[in-house]
Amino acid sequence: MSSYTGLTWDHPRGYQPLVAAEEVWPGLITWHTHSLEGFESKPVSELASAYDLLMIDHPHVGEASAQRALLPMDELIDPETLRRLREDAVGASFDSYVLDGHVWALPVDAACQVAALAPGRMDPRELRAWALRPPSWQVLADECQRPSGRMSLPLAGPHALLAWASVCRSRGVPLVDARGYVAPESLGVECLELLARVVSCCDAEALSDNPIGLLDRVARGYLDYCPAVFGYVTYACQNDVVFLDAPRWSDLSCSGSTLGGVGVAISSRVTDPSALVDYVLWLTSEAAQRTFLPDHGGQPMRESAWGDERVNDLSNDFYSGTLRTCRSAWVRPRWAGFSPVQERASAEVRAYLMAGGDVRATVRGVRDLLLDGSRTISGGRRPSGRAAQGVREADR
Template identity: 40%
Template sequence: MTDYVGLTWDHPRGRNALEAAAARRSGPGSSTGLGGGDTLRWEAQPLEGFESASITDLAARYDVLVLDHPHLGDALAADCLHPIDTLLSTEQVRRLEQGAVGASVRSYLLGSHLWALPLDAATQVSARRPHALAEPPATWQEAVGLAGGGRLAMSLAGPHAFLTLCSITVSLGGEISPSSFDRTAAGQALEILTALSANVPAGSERLNPIGLLERMRTMGDIDYIPLVYGYVTYAADLAFGPPPRGRCIGSTIGGTGIALTRRSTPSPALVEHLSWLLAEETQRTFIPAHDGQPSARASWADPEVDAAAHGFYSATRQTMEAAWVRPRFAGYVPVQSESARIVRSAVLDGRPAGHALDELQELFTDRPETS
C-alpha cells in the first residue's frame, strides 16, 4: 500500500474533480482510496504558485503534480518526472492524442516522450457581460474603439501581459519563439496592447484571470476583456467567445497536465486512476459535474455538456483548437516573468516600445528547446 500526495491549484476547476475522483473508491473511514490499498491526497497552491513555482522543488515534495507545459524544459533538465507514456499502452497514448482538443496533448510531448496527461484544457478567449455588450468586437480595431469608455480590462498581471502580447502577435501572423522573433508583428501587437490598456478600470491591471472574471461578475465595472483564460465556472454569468482577430485567431494555450514525479513509484492502481480521469466517459460526465474543464474533444463537442455550461464550449472551441503552444526550453518560466515585466513597463509606464522590443528579442535568441 502506498500513500501518494499530489499538488494541484487552488480553484474549484483545479481541485474539485481531483478530490472527488480520489475518493470515488473509498471504503469506510477513508476519503482517498484508489483501490488496491493505495491512497491519494491532494494539496493545493495558489494560481500564482502554479504559474511560477520551481518544478524541481515541487517534484521533490510531491508524487503527483498538476503542472503547466512551459515547466517541461526545466523538468527534463532536472530529470524529475516519469515519462508517462512508458506507463501506458501505445493504444492509450494514441487515443489520447487523437481525442484531445487542440494542442492539449501535444503541449506535453517533448524529447520523444509524453510527460503529463492533459486533464484540463483552456486557452485565452474573450469575456463580456452579455447585457452590457451584445456582441464581442470582431477585430482589434473594433476592440480598441471600446477602450476609451473605461470599461474594457486587460489581463496584465503575472505572466499574462506577455502571454497577451504573444496572442496578439500570433493573430497578426507573427511568432515569438526561441528561433523566431517577429519584431514587426510584435511591435504592432505592443501598440494594440498599449491602446487597449490606456484606460482600464483602476486596479484591474493587478488581477489574475480569476480575479478579473470575479470582478467582472460581481462589481459590474468591466464589460469586456479581449483576451483572458476561459473559466467554465463563470459561464452562467459571463459570455465567452473568440478574441478579436487580426489575420487569424490568436490565443495562447493554458490548461493543466498531471505528471508523476521521480519521487514516486507509480503503482498499477495509481496509473489506472489517472487513466480513468482521461477516459472519454469520465471527461464527458464526471469532470464537468465536478467543476472541471475537460480536455477531451468529445466533451467540448457534446451538446449536453455544452448546454450545462451555458454554451461555453461551443463558443470557444474554435479558439481552443487554434491555440498556440508556448516554448518549453529550460529556464523558460523566469524568462516569461521577465518578459511580462518588460511588456508592463511599456504598456503601463510609458517605456519606449523600441527599448522593450530590444529586450524581448534578446531574451528569445538562441534558446534551444528539446524536440
C-alpha cells in the same frame, strides 16, 4: 491500497473534481493546493521532490525533461491509448506536454485566452453576432469598442507577455516558435503598439489583476468586457459570464490566443506508479471527461467533451463559444528555464503597457531575453555566435 500525495492549484476548477474523485478512488491520494502563481512559476523539480502526482503547466516540461523530475507517460501507457487521447485533445493540449521524445504529462484540462462578457450585457441578437464575428484588435483599439461601460485585461505575472503573444498569434506569427526563433522586431512593435492602444482604453485598476481577479470583477458586473483572459468554466456555470472567441487581427485571420490548461504528471520519486497510472487513465478517459469532470466543476480537455450538448448546456455554452480559439492557440516554449524568462519578459512588457516608453527598446529587450533563454531546445541547440547574430540582424 497505498496512499499518495498530490498537488493541484487552489481554484475550484483545480481542486473540486479531484476532491470529488475521492469517492471513486478512496484513500488513494491526499490532495494539497498552492496558488495560481505557484502553479505558473514554481519549479516542477522542487514540487516533484515533495509530491507524487502533480497538476502542472506545460512550460515546465523542459525542466522536467532536463532533470528527469517526472516519469515519462509513454513508458507507462501503451502507444495506442496515447494516440487516441492525442486525437481527441483540444488543439495542442496533448502535444504541449511532449518534449525530447517523451510525454511528460497528460492533459486533463484545456484552456486558452478568450473573450469574457459580463452577464446580461448583450441581447441575444448582439451576442450571436459577436459569436459569429469576433471584433478585431484594430476595432477595439480604434473605437475602444465594448458592449457598454468598462473593459480591461489581466496583466499580472506572465499575463502581460501572454496578451502580447496572443496579438502576435492573431497576426499569424508566434512570438517565439518551437525552435526558439523569435518574431521579427517590426512585427513585435506593431503588435505591442496595438495592444498598448487597447490597454489605454482599459480600467486601470483591473490591469493589475491575474485572470481570476479580473473574472471576479466581470462576474460582479464591475467590468463589462475582457478581450483576452484565460477561460474559466466555473464563471460561466456559476455567474453566467459569457465566453467567446478571442479577437482577430482582421476579418480574414484567426482568433489569436495563448494555450493554458493543466496536465497531470507522476513524480519520478514514485517507485510503483501502477495505481496512479490507473487513476490518470480514468481522469483523462472520455467517460470522466464528458460526465464526471463537468458535473464537479472541472474543465475537460477532450474535444468530444467540448462538443457535447449536455456539457455545453451545463456551462452556458462555454465550450462551443471558444472552441475555435482553443484549436489554434499558441503553445509557449518548453525549454528548461523558460518560466523565469517568461516572468522577466512579462515585467518589461507590463512596464511599457502601463507607463509607456520606447517600444522598440522594449521589444528588443524581450527578444534578447527569449533568444538568450532558449539555449537548449527540443531537436537541437539554438544557433549561437554568428548564427544567432544573423537571426537577430535578419529579424530586425
